[in-house]
Amino acid sequence: MINKKVDNVIDALRGVTGGMTMIFGGFGLSGIPENAIAKLVDLEVSELTCISNNAGVDDFGLGLLLQKKQIKKMISSYVGENDEFERQMLSGELDVELIPQGTLAERCRAAQSGFPAIYTPAGYGTEVAEGKETREFDGKMYVLEHAFKADFGFVKAWKGDAAGNLIFKGTARNFNPNMCGAAKITVAEVEELVPVGSLDPNQIHIPGIFIQRIFQGDFYEKRIEQLTVRQKN
Amino acid sequence: MINKKVDNVIDALRGVTGGMTMIFGGFGLSGIPENAIAKLVDLEVSELTCISNNAGVDDFGLGLLLQKKQIKKMISSYVGENDEFERQMLSGELDVELIPQGTLAERCRAAQSGFPAIYTPAGYGTEVAEGKETREFDGKMYVLEHAFKADFGFVKAWKGDAAGNLIFKGTARNFNPNMCGAAKITVAEVEELVPVGSLDPNQIHIPGIFIQRIFQGDFYEKRIEQLTVRQKN
Amino acid sequence: MLDKNGIAKRIAKEVKDGYYVNLGIGIPTLVANYVREDIEVEFQSENGVLGMGPFPFEGREDADVINAGKQTITTLPGASFFDSAMSFSMIRGQHVDLTILGAMEVSENGDIANWKIPGRMVKGMGGAMDLVASAENIIVAMMHTNKKGESKLLKQCSLPLTGVGCVKKIVTNLAVIEVTELGFVLQERAPGVSVSDIVNATDGNIIVNGSIPEMEL
Amino acid sequence: MLDKNGIAKRIAKEVKDGYYVNLGIGIPTLVANYVREDIEVEFQSENGVLGMGPFPFEGREDADVINAGKQTITTLPGASFFDSAMSFSMIRGQHVDLTILGAMEVSENGDIANWKIPGRMVKGMGGAMDLVASAENIIVAMMHTNKKGESKLLKQCSLPLTGVGCVKKIVTNLAVIEVTELGFVLQERAPGVSVSDIVNATDGNIIVNGSIPEMEL
Numbered sequence: 063m064i065n066k067k068v069d070n071v072i073d074a075l076r077g078v079t080g081g082m083t084m085i086f087g088g089f090g091l092s093g094i095p096e097n098a099i100a101k102l103v104d105l106e107v108s109e110l111t112c113i114s115n116n117a118g119v120d121d122f123g124l125g126l127l128l129q130k131k132q133i134k135k136m137i138s139s140y141v142g143e144n145d146e147f148e149r150q151m152l153s154g155e156l157d158v159e160l161i162p163q164g165t166l167a168e169r170c171r172a173a174q175s176g177f178p179a180i181y182t183p184a185g186y187g188t189e190v191a192e193g194k195e196t197r198e199f200d201g202k203m204y205v206l207e208h209a210f211k212a213d214f215g216f217v218k219a220w221k222g223d224a225a226g227n228l229i230f231k232g233t234a235r236n237f238n239p240n241m242c243g244a245a246k247i248t249v250a251e252v253e254e255l256v257p258v259g260s261l262d263p264n265q266i267h268i269p270g271i272f273i274q275r276i277f278q279g280d281f282y283e284k285r286i287e288q289l290t291v292r293q294k295n
Numbered sequence: 296m297i298n299k300k301v302d303n304v305i306d307a308l309r310g311v312t313g314g315m316t317m318i319f320g321g322f323g324l325s326g327i328p329e330n331a332i333a334k335l336v337d338l339e340v341s342e343l344t345c346i347s348n349n350a351g352v353d354d355f356g357l358g359l360l361l362q363k364k365q366i367k368k369m370i371s372s373y374v375g376e377n378d379e380f381e382r383q384m385l386s387g388e389l390d391v392e393l394i395p396q397g398t399l400a401e402r403c404r405a406a407q408s409g410f411p412a413i414y415t416p417a418g419y420g421t422e423v424a425e426g427k428e429t430r431e432f433d434g435k436m437y438v439l440e441h442a443f444k445a446d447f448g449f450v451k452a453w454k455g456d457a458a459g460n461l462i463f464k465g466t467a468r469n470f471n472p473n474m475c476g477a478a479k480i481t482v483a484e485v486e487e488l489v490p491v492g493s494l495d496p497n498q499i500h501i502p503g504i505f506i507q508r509i510f511q512g513d514f515y516e517k518r519i520e521q522l523t524v525r526q527k528n
Numbered sequence: 529m530l531d532k533n534g535i536a537k538r539i540a541k542e543v544k545d546g547y548y549v550n551l552g553i554g555i556p557t558l559v560a561n562y563v564r565e566d567i568e569v570e571f572q573s574e575n576g577v578l579g580m581g582p583f584p585f586e587g588r589e590d591a592d593v594i595n596a597g598k599q600t601i602t603t604l605p606g607a608s609f610f611d612s613a614m615s616f617s618m619i620r621g622q623h624v625d626l627t628i629l630g631a632m633e634v635s636e637n638g639d640i641a642n643w644k645i646p647g648r649m650v651k652g653m654g655g656a657m658d659l660v661a662s663a664e665n666i667i668v669a670m671m672h673t674n675k676k677g678e679s680k681l682l683k684q685c686s687l688p689l690t691g692v693g694c695v696k697k698i699v700t701n702l703a704v705i706e707v708t709e710l711g712f713v714l715q716e717r718a719p720g721v722s723v724s725d726i727v728n729a730t731d732g733n734i735i736v737n738g739s740i741p742e743m744e745l
Numbered sequence: 746m747l748d749k750n751g752i753a754k755r756i757a758k759e760v761k762d763g764y765y766v767n768l769g770i771g772i773p774t775l776v777a778n779y780v781r782e783d784i785e786v787e788f789q790s791e792n793g794v795l796g797m798g799p800f801p802f803e804g805r806e807d808a809d810v811i812n813a814g815k816q817t818i819t820t821l822p823g824a825s826f827f828d829s830a831m832s833f834s835m836i837r838g839q840h841v842d843l844t845i846l847g848a849m850e851v852s853e854n855g856d857i858a859n860w861k862i863p864g865r866m867v868k869g870m871g872g873a874m875d876l877v878a879s880a881e882n883i884i885v886a887m888m889h890t891n892k893k894g895e896s897k898l899l900k901q902c903s904l905p906l907t908g909v910g911c912v913k914k915i916v917t918n919l920a921v922i923e924v925t926e927l928g929f930v931l932q933e934r935a936p937g938v939s940v941s942d943i944v945n946a947t948d949g950n951i952i953v954n955g956s957i958p959e960m961e962l
Contacts, residue, residue, distance in 0.1 A: 064785045064787050089575045089594075089612070090598040091591075141650075142652070148649050151649070162657035162658045163658060164612075164616030164657075164658035168613060175838050176836075176838035176839060178414055178432030178433065179432060180413070184657045186692065187692030187693075188688065188690060188691065190657060200411065220592075224823075230609075230611075231592045232592035234592040235609055236575055236611065240613045258822045259822030259823065263794075263824045263825045264465065265498050266827075271765050271840045284592070285591070286591045287594075288597060291586040291589055292583045296579065297548070297568045297569070297570050322811075322813075322829070323815040326809070372871050372872070373868055373870070375869070384866070385866065395871075396829070396870075396871050396872035397791075397833030397836065397872060400832070400833055406621075408616070408617035409617065409662055416878035417837075419908075420910075456606060457606075458579070463828075465809035465810040465826050466790075466793045466794050466809060468793055468826055468827065468828050470829045472828040492605030496577075500828075502610055502614075502618075505618075518808070519817060520815040523816035524804075525802060527802055
């Protein structure tokens, strides 16, 4: 067993510097690497290019990095619900590249899997395809989209072991598995670090080979963005 | 819950005719759809194009279809250990297309996922790439390989439910998940059909949306191709 | 004339037994409330769940179980969770049978614009571009005109596109309209709405063949 | 001169702490027996397992747990099973650190031929083409000459290729040879083997710089 365990978030983020490109798991505020984001705020690294489906809210998630103006560019599919984001974008402080959600997932998977690029129908005929190669296959048009290249990937899982094996929970899974191994260094944080051998090898979502460092997060707020409930009867 | 359960292998194979292209899960003799193969032999459908990593052995797996000369063409990555296969191939009765194992997996996944084609480095500069488009990305050469188009896919899982959800076991998983949804109709056979709701939604390998029909196999021989053991001291 | 729930109710009749359905936010979300109970349907949400159920009872919500609108949800027996790549495999691979989403504009040739208004803050397309580029069966749920009273059914979209030539059917507060090779074809009128009301509210060319029945809801 | 176990023993020294390793059939399989016990290594098999252990005890074999050679195996704590697409993601994505495989021929520029002999029954390339096209670190384990006594280290391969310009190192019964931009470069001699023995058994050009040490095993 190759040991990926580091003692804490400080060790997990060793080597992080300003100007890097980073990939972050999560959908909305669900399944985001809360501890890594908090430490990036502490480290005050700036000029970051962040790849993440969303940009958090004003006071949580990647919004915390936006508040400190640490982000130079966001690559996302949806960035609503964030006033500071809007302000920085409209003022030109923040560069924003919006891409389709499925394209985001697959550009991560391409990086993970050694594919240089993929052909997807998403965005054909729209401004997303401007300047990109398009091509017909069987009468349908596709856009060539390239694999991401990133320095660090930060993912969050439910359970993991020192070998780097991960299991995600519910829809907190989202982009996290597709981002493992998509950057030079993938840092996984988990709610619970379990003993090696206690995870069923048949039920591991992401094998440890895709992970360089793993640690147990100190605390997870797991904020709910849209609490929606029904009343009994 | 959309019900995919059929009563038996006869119902599962309804619509199968000669001349079709079929995808079969399994690696060697592990995780092969034993019941579907046996029924295809019974049905005596012929002129089949079969996509499968291997071609079985003389008296098991796809070898059973070869014995009855039901296969016109095999698309595989490795076809050793089969005398009848060799005889038919050398006599020209059987058309054989050999492709790299990873390419086989990914051409299935492309079909499953709505990608028309993929760029893979495998086979570049070899006869596998002859007549195919090649292309450089970042100084490395890739070969364009197209998604499979198939009429039926036959996969075998360990457990499944009437919704078509599947869980595989050990290395019997292999190509099976990548083949689900890669053909017009995917037929899953399982060792154990469990009540809907009894599988953990978090631990399902393949959601039922990729499956059109599911049934519990009558019997699994699960033949071992290379029994290799060590002695206790 | 229909209200939003009326539109949802009419669209619900398009949901057939055995369909996997992806519902966008807004009016489409309401469709789930009107699907016949004697048919089997599963709802997919592109953030990674199949087999969504109703919202949870108060206190039973789970931050790790949400839909694409970031709302807390529940799952039904037979549900599954999966990653984003697999979720869009379902969508791009056309395993999802029906996609229902809102729009700002739809053109005669089925182009749709629903993600961006130049000059305004852009929130992003999310999964919409993947959905409209992939689905075989796309129904747009929207009001026939915008807040200024301008038609949302146009000869050509004026806003940045989400997808081209993809919309097959439009259900509005006024009508059911099919998008064919010939352009908009009026199929049904909303209760109390005349053909000329619809034609007047439609900027693009709309074909009216014979007498147009009133919707059954 | 080394036997097959000797070749495996020498190659085992190339396996470093923290490596994920894919072993081909034949001599490469033997490498696992000689890896130092004080380092952490995991073996990947392309049919879908990471963390392979030794063969099972008699009666403990499981038809659902095999390696790429179709042999029954066991797994160690921390192991995982996965599908073929993910398995080749590990390989193509260069997450596997070292690939060791056999060859029929290797050329001066690192081309490898190991899957097909024209006129003979072809069994197929299996995962070999993916492995050699993807891996950054490929070591070939083979006898220096074939059964007819002909060199397997050639100027150009005569057999159909498995991959081009990919082999970095060759360990044979006679020598350790690096494949560089300049061609074969002799690094080490097998015990009892002279430089001229190696040069004579090598058909391609082989560069000999200074005195060549004997292997340490």
